[in-house]
Structure formats: C-alpha cells, structure tokens
Amino acid sequence: MCCSERWSKLNRFSRLFALLAMAVLAGCGKPEFSDAEKKTIASLALSALPPLKADTTNRFADVPAAAALGATLFFDVGMSGDGKVSCSTCHKIDRQFQDDLPRAVGVGRTNRGTMPLAGVAHDSWFFWDGRRDSLWAQALAPLENPLEQAGNRAAYARYIKARFGERYERIFGPLPDLSNVPANASPVGSDAEKAAWNAMSDAQAEDVNRVFANIGKAIAAFERSIAPPQTPFDRFAAALDTGVQAPQGDDAFSPEEILGLKLFIGKANCVTCHSGPRFTDGSFHNTGVPPVRGLPPDRGRIDAVAQVEADPFNCFGAFRDGDASACGELRFMVKAGPELVRAYKTPSLRGAATRPPYMHAGQFSSLNEVVAHYSKAPASVEGISEIHPLQLSDSERAALVAFLKTLAE
Amino acid sequence: MLGVSGFLHQRRFLSCAAGRDLPSGTLFPGRGTGLASLWRYVLAGVGLAALLAGILAAVYLTAPQAPRLAGSEMAGSEIARSKKTANGLFVASFEPERGVVRQGELQSWLLTLRTKAGTPVEGAAITISGGMPQHRHGLPTSPQATDYLGDGRYRIGGVKFTMSGLWQLHFAISAAAGSDTVVFNVLL
Numbered sequence: 001m002c003c004s005e006r007w008s009k010l011n012r013f014s015r016l017f018a019l020l021a022m023a024v025l026a027g028c029g030k031p032e033f034s035d036a037e038k039k040t041i042a043s044l045a046l047s048a049l050p051p052l053k054a055d056t057t058n059r060f061a062d063v064p065a066a067a068a069l070g071a072t073l074f075f076d077v078g079m080s081g082d083g084k085v086s087c088s089t090c091h092k093i094d095r096q097f098q099d100d101l102p103r104a105v106g107v108g109r110t111n112r113g114t115m116p117l118a119g120v121a122h123d124s125w126f127f128w129d130g131r132r133d134s135l136w137a138q139a140l141a142p143l144e145n146p147l148e149q150a151g152n153r154a155a156y157a158r159y160i161k162a163r164f165g166e167r168y169e170r171i172f173g174p175l176p177d178l179s180n181v182p183a184n185a186s187p188v189g190s191d192a193e194k195a196a197w198n199a200m201s202d203a204q205a206e207d208v209n210r211v212f213a214n215i216g217k218a219i220a221a222f223e224r225s226i227a228p229p230q231t232p233f234d235r236f237a238a239a240l241d242t243g244v245q246a247p248q249g250d251d252a253f254s255p256e257e258i259l260g261l262k263l264f265i266g267k268a269n270c271v272t273c274h275s276g277p278r279f280t281d282g283s284f285h286n287t288g289v290p291p292v293r294g295l296p297p298d299r300g301r302i303d304a305v306a307q308v309e310a311d312p313f314n315c316f317g318a319f320r321d322g323d324a325s326a327c328g329e330l331r332f333m334v335k336a337g338p339e340l341v342r343a344y345k346t347p348s349l350r351g352a353a354t355r356p357p358y359m360h361a362g363q364f365s366s367l368n369e370v371v372a373h374y375s376k377a378p379a380s381v382e383g384i385s386e387i388h389p390l391q392l393s394d395s396e397r398a399a400l401v402a403f404l405k406t407l408a409e
Numbered sequence: 410m411l412g413v414s415g416f417l418h419q420r421r422f423l424s425c426a427a428g429r430d431l432p433s434g435t436l437f438p439g440r441g442t443g444l445a446s447l448w449r450y451v452l453a454g455v456g457l458a459a460l461l462a463g464i465l466a467a468v469y470l471t472a473p474q475a476p477r478l479a480g481s482e483m484a485g486s487e488i489a490r491s492k493k494t495a496n497g498l499f500v501a502s503f504e505p506e507r508g509v510v511r512q513g514e515l516q517s518w519l520l521t522l523r524t525k526a527g528t529p530v531e532g533a534a535i536t537i538s539g540g541m542p543q544h545r546h547g548l549p550t551s552p553q554a555t556d557y558l559g560d561g562r563y564r565i566g567g568v569k570f571t572m573s574g575l576w577q578l579h580f581a582i583s584a585a586a587g588s589d590t591v592v593f594n595v596l597l
Binding site for chain 2: 276328384
C-alpha cells in the first residue's frame with residue numbers, strides 16, 4: 001500500500017519531470033534566434049526607421065506646393081539640353097526610381113549606375129561617392145552634367161520663368177528680371193557657356209543661382225516623399241518581435257531564408273555595413289569591387305572630397321537656408337586617408353533583389369555574383385579592401401540570396 | 410536523444426533514492442514518511458536542477474562562435490570611460506555629451522582632462538584619430554575639439570559611429586604639463 005502510494009507519487013512526479021524536461025529541450029535545444037539576433041533583426045525592420053528629420057538647409061523641404069512643383073520638374077523632359085531627358089528618364093517611377101542598366105544613359109552614357117530613390121532623404125551624402133551633401137544640391141548636378149540632362153542654369157532659370165513662373169512665385173517669391181541674362185550660361189558648361197557666364201554681372205549670376213538652387217529645393221521636396229515599402233522581411237520581423245512563437249503563414253520564412261538571415265547578421269558580416277532599417281550605414285567602403293574594363297579610372301570617395309568642398313550649393317554656401325549648425329557632416333568630413341580610395345557608399349538592400357545589375361558601375365549581373373564576390377573577397381585594384389574571405393558553402397551562398405529576396409516586395 | 414537518455418538515467422537515480430527510504434529516515438529521527446517523501450522531492454529537485462544546468466551548459470558550449478569571439482577580442486581592450494593617459498601625465502575621461510551613444514548620428518562628446526593631482530588641464534591642443542581595428546577602416550568623420558567648456562572639459566564635435574562593433578578613438582594631447590596620448594574603446 002505504502003509502496004504503491006510511493007510509486008504513484010513517483011509516477012506523477014516522473015510525468016511532471018518528463019514534461020518539464022521536454023519543455024526545456026524544446027525551448028533551449030534548438031533556439032530559432034538568440035536574443036541578440038532578435039535585437040539585430042528588429043533594428044533592420046522598416047518599423048525602426050525614424051521619421052524623416054527636417055532639412056533646415058531647405059526651408060521648402062516640407063512645403064506641399066514645392067513638392068508638387070518638384071514632381072512636375074522631375075518628370076519634365078523640358079528640363080534638359082536636348083528636350084528629351086528628365087530626372088525620371090533614369091529614375092523610373094515604376095522601377096524603384098532606377099533604370100536596370102549597368103550605367104545610366106541620359107543625353108550621353110555615364111560611368112556609374114543610377115541609384116534608386118526610396119528613403120533617399122535619410123542620406124547624409126549623395127551619389128555613389130558622396131560628391132554632394134544635400135538632396136537639393138544633388139538634384140542640380142545631373143541638370144548640368146553633359147552626359148545626363150546636359151542643360152545650363154541660365155536656360156533652366158529662363159525656362160522656369162516662362163513655363164512655371166506663377167507656381168514658382170507662389171512658393172519662392174518674385175522671380176528676378178532675366179531679360180538680360182544670356183540664353184545659355186553656366187560656370188561649369190561649355191566654353192561658350194562659361195564665357196557667357198563670366199560676362200554676366202554678379203547680381204545676375206546671383207539671381208540665376210538663386211532660381212537654380214530653388215529648382216533643386218523643389219525636386220528635393222518631392223523626393224522626400226519617396227519611402228521604402230514594406231517587404232516580406234518586415235512582416236517576418238514584426239511577427240518575430242510580437243510573438244512568442246515563430247512567425248506563421250504568410251509571415252513565415254523558409255528554413256533557407258532563416259539560414260540566410262542568420263548568416264547575414266552573423267558569420268557573413270553583411271550587417272556591419274548594411275545596418276539599420278535601410279540596410280546601409282550611409283558611409284563609404286572599399287570592398288574590392290573590380291573596375292569595369294574600358295572605363296576611365298574611378299577612385300570613388302577620395303576624388304569626391306574636393307568636389308563637394310568646391311560646390312557653391314554645399315551646406316557652407318550662400319544658398320543654404322537656416323544656420324550652419326546643420327553642416328556637421330561637411331564640417332567633420334574625412335578629407336584624406338587610404339580608406340577613401342575606391343570607397344563607395346553602402347547601397348540600401350531594400351528592393352535590391354529585383355533591380356540587377358549591381359555595384360556602382362553594374363559590375364555584377366546577379367545576386368549570386370554579388371554574394372560570390374563577398375565570399376571570395378578579392379583584393380582591390382587600388383586602396384585596401386575592408387572585407388575578408390568568408391568561405392561560404394554553396395548552400396550558404398544560396399541562403400543569403402534567398403534572404404535578400406525577402407527584402408523586395 | 411541525449412536529453413531522453415539523461416532523463417531515463419535520472420529516473421533510475423530517483424528509484425534508487427526511493428529504495429533507500431529507511432536509512433534516509435534514520436538520518437532524521439522522529440520524522441515520518443511524509444517528510445521522507447519531501448526529502449525525495451528535494452532530491453528530485455536537485456536532480457532536475459542538475460539536468461537543467463547540464464542542458465544550459467550544453468547549449469552554451471555549442472552556441473555560435475560569434476559571442477565568444479567578441480569576448481576574446483575584447484580581452485585586451487577595456488571599455489573604461491576614464492583612464493590615465495599612456496605616460497600617466499593626465500587622467501582623461503570621455504563620454505557622450507548627452508549621455509547616450511546613438512549609432513549613425515553626429516554627436517558631441519566631452520573629453521575631460523585633469524592632472525594626476527586632480528587639477529583641470531587648460532589650453533590643451535587635442536588631435537583625434539581612430540577607427541575600427543577589426544574592419545581596417547578609420548572613422549567615418551573627422552572629430553575635432555571644438556570648444557573649451559572650462560574645468561578641464563573639451564567638447565569633441567563630429568563623433569559618429571556608423572556600425573556596431575569595437576571602435577577606438579586615439580587622442581593626442583598637448584598641454585603645459587607636456588604631451589601624452591590616450592586611447593578610448595567604444596563598443597556598440
């Protein structure tokens with residue numbers, strides 16, 4: 001009696017014990033993600049993207065009428081030297097505001113790929129090499145680049161006055177008298193345009209530069225509205241963040257995608273540069289990407305430093321709104337050092353899977369090639385690559401590609 | 410599998426304990442079988458705890474390499490916010506001006522310099538360099554001493570950490586008492 005009582009107690013205990021042990025084993029034996037991994041995953045989710053900060057250098061940045069005029073100008077082929085090219089020629093609205101080409105083609109053929117625009121207003125530096133320091137200063141560069149829109153600022157100012165004068169004045173105030181301004185003039189144009197520019201009075205040059213800067217500010221106001229969309233990864237991250245159980249149904253990841261995510265934030269070190277909700281640290285790195293044969297030498301960030309310093313539309317220039325406290329990035333910019341040689345801005349990986357080719361000049365035609373490059377980590381032709389060989393297996397490389405596809409809609 | 414066999418072993422151990430009920434009872438003279446069974450529960454509890462510890466140890470030992478690597482990399486680089494300079498000329502402390510370190514944002518930090526005797530160091534010339542030793546790159550910005558705030562405190566403007574990991578900031582300090590250097594590690 002006594003013994004059987006004991007046995008039943010022991011049995012009951014054993015069952016309880018077995019349950020506990022199983023629970024412990026189920027919980028700890030094979031954890032899907034560690035707490036540290038979960039924290040990193042949450043930091044990459046779109047929900048972690050902070051609200052867009054005010055751009056005090058552009059007091060029209062959040063003025064709806066300025067954004068509307070900017071949208072008009074963005075799609076207007078009249079904003080070019082040959083009347084055939086607009087911002088949207090390369091930044092195609094139905095293609096993530098890029099063009100699927102290895103290198104952009106405007107009026108001529110350029111040597112760099114078009115960057116997509118989702119979330120661009122969160123950047124501190126613009127272009128692959130950061131040769132401009134604000135979104136509005138960036139918008140001005142292609143307008144006068146002979147390979148892109150191939151126009152000149154005097155012609156743009158006159159075009160705005162003739163075509164959008166009323167809309168412009170409602171936003172920016174009265175337009176200057178441009179009747180004595182040459183039809184074509186710019187300090188960075190052809191010899192004839194430069195000569196015409198130099199013949200203008202300082203007041204005329206200031207007037208044209210002011211209208212030109214405001215064109216950039218309107219386009220930037222429009223571009224601030226281009227936000228990155230939710231992706232399968234964001235739904236997975238949200239489910240992982242809220243639930244005690246693994247994300248289910250549409251939010252679930254395949255084992256391969258989970259492995260890819262673990263590699264991305266772990267062994268493959270992708271997240272060191274592709275960090276935060278936009279998958280970029282916004283900084284410049286040499287990752288040993290090879291040059292394109294036949295193109296002129298491209299040294300990346302090291303050659304952009306002097307360009308941004310010389311830009312009259314930079315944060316220290318006369319056309320900035322607000323005070324110079326907004327100019328920290330330019331003020332504390334790294335101006336020299338071997339790490340700037342062939343360093344390019346870390347691109348956002350959101351949507352990357354559906355917009356090959358890759359890298360600053362379209363060097364790689366598929367994500368497989370990109371991942372193979374980072375796994376092998378060849379030396380840079382110039383400067384020093386920051387990346388180290390990863391020795392990823394075939395299945396690990398495929399898993400990384402599978403994960404990258406979850407970052408596209 | 411390992412867990413199951415461990416459990417079976419544990420159960421045998423418990424049966425053994427049950428079999429030795431009497432001797433264990435003699436250890437507690439005057440106490441009844443009720444308490445003896447409590448003793449079994451205590452023993453079982455100890456066993457369960459041991460198993461748990463075993464599982465946790467197994468999980469810890471088979472955990473991915475990354476955290477342990479990070480630990481060993483950190484061995485020679487402490488994260489102190491206040492320390493003596495290399496030649497012991499000054500005591501330096503370095504902290505974010507607003508208390509929190511934010512990744513990816515330009516921030517001001519404060520470098521406070523005192524002599525060994527505790528006197529604030531005034532009029533120091535400070536140059537700053539640094540980077541991420543594990544990634545072969547320098548700082549993403551060029552921080553500078555922008556203001557002297559009195560009491561040995563210098564504002565270091567333009568500090569930005571663009572990624573998580575170990576960052577190092579080297580300070581070269583030149584003042585009336587002489588020149589010295591100090592390195593601060595910042596782990597994000």
